[in-house]
Amino acid sequence: MAAGTHEVEHHTSLGVDNRKLLMWIFLASECLFFGTLISTYLIFKGQSLVGPFPEDVLDIPLTSLSTFVLLMSSLTMVLAVYGAQHGRLGMMKAMLLATILLGLVFLGFQVYEFRHFGHLGLNLTTNQFGASFFVATGFHGLHVGVGVLYLISLLFGSMRRNGLGSERALWVDTAGLYWHFVDIVWIVIFTVVYLIPH
């Protein structure tokens, strides 16, 4: 892995790398996906006839902690991108691993929360709150899970003899875009579902 690694850079008529463009188009479409889920949650807000109601089950301090975990994973992710861009591979791998672990902790919180709500009698079919809550936060959790797999694949890739190859910075950067997007979706969900009074 020596100099001259950038000969392979893609030249496109738009002047931007088409893989990165693909990720941004995908994220733009994801705005609509989560926009729909959040709209549904807001439309059903206060419409549930039977409990458990949001105020009976939501645990704001606990979720604040998991929100903090996800926020910190964004920081470790951006540091992994930094490492990849500046050729600091040790830092890149360590920060990728940290991001994966923080993502798993977030998912752990979510699994705990879902099970806890289940014990309190709230599930997907209990009422409008249950339906819209589990669908919105569940799809977000699914995205975190996909992100974790995405990052694990990068981490394994970086441990091969050639590492992630000459386009390392691009691969990690693109994964970072996805990861940060999942974080900003949670910023919105946390505010709309948890913090705004019921």
Next chain:
Amino acid sequence: MEHEALAHHEEHPPTTIRQYVLIGVILAVITLIELWLSYSGLPDGVMIAGLLGFSAIKFIIVVALFMHLRFDSQLFTRLFVFGLALAAVLLISLISLFAFDHRDSRTVTAAAPTTPPAAHGEAPATGGEGEDTEGATVRDQPVAEFFAANCAACHGQNREGVVGPALTPARLTQPDEFYFETIRDGRSGTAMPPWGGQLDEQDINALVTFIKTVEP
């Protein structure tokens, strides 16, 4: 360790590690402020405006600096803002379509055919007969009979819940007004039709008392 010659001819965001960490700290502090706001007991309007404002700031910081849109091609920014704008339009239209629609005509035609359409203008002289639920009537019918004829299709003959939720005293924990409004205005987004056109206040009150106090 390879400090390749990448660095200078690649467009890295100019942010340093120290700045990234600082941004992370700022985001954490904003989250703490939001948490405080949600417990602050401020008026709902102020609180909601504050919460939305702070999360918008966090959103912008992450997109501009962590996703480095600020230093990247304008094309990405335009694409993403386009997606966000579409999502905002979607959110506003869906909410205005449903949230302010208390008389959803589809639900009326779908779920209300059991109500006799006649006698709409007849004087509802049924009130005042019985305060106790046993003697209470709805449109001159005993409450239980009215329920069996008009509500049981969705809520079950024993109010155990079918399409609509179960309506038993143990499950109905909201104040009376909530159920009063539900019967009068219906529930948008569900099959529950508004009954305000067919039932007067006393009828609805009799129904509320019935479902909240009489065990099936």
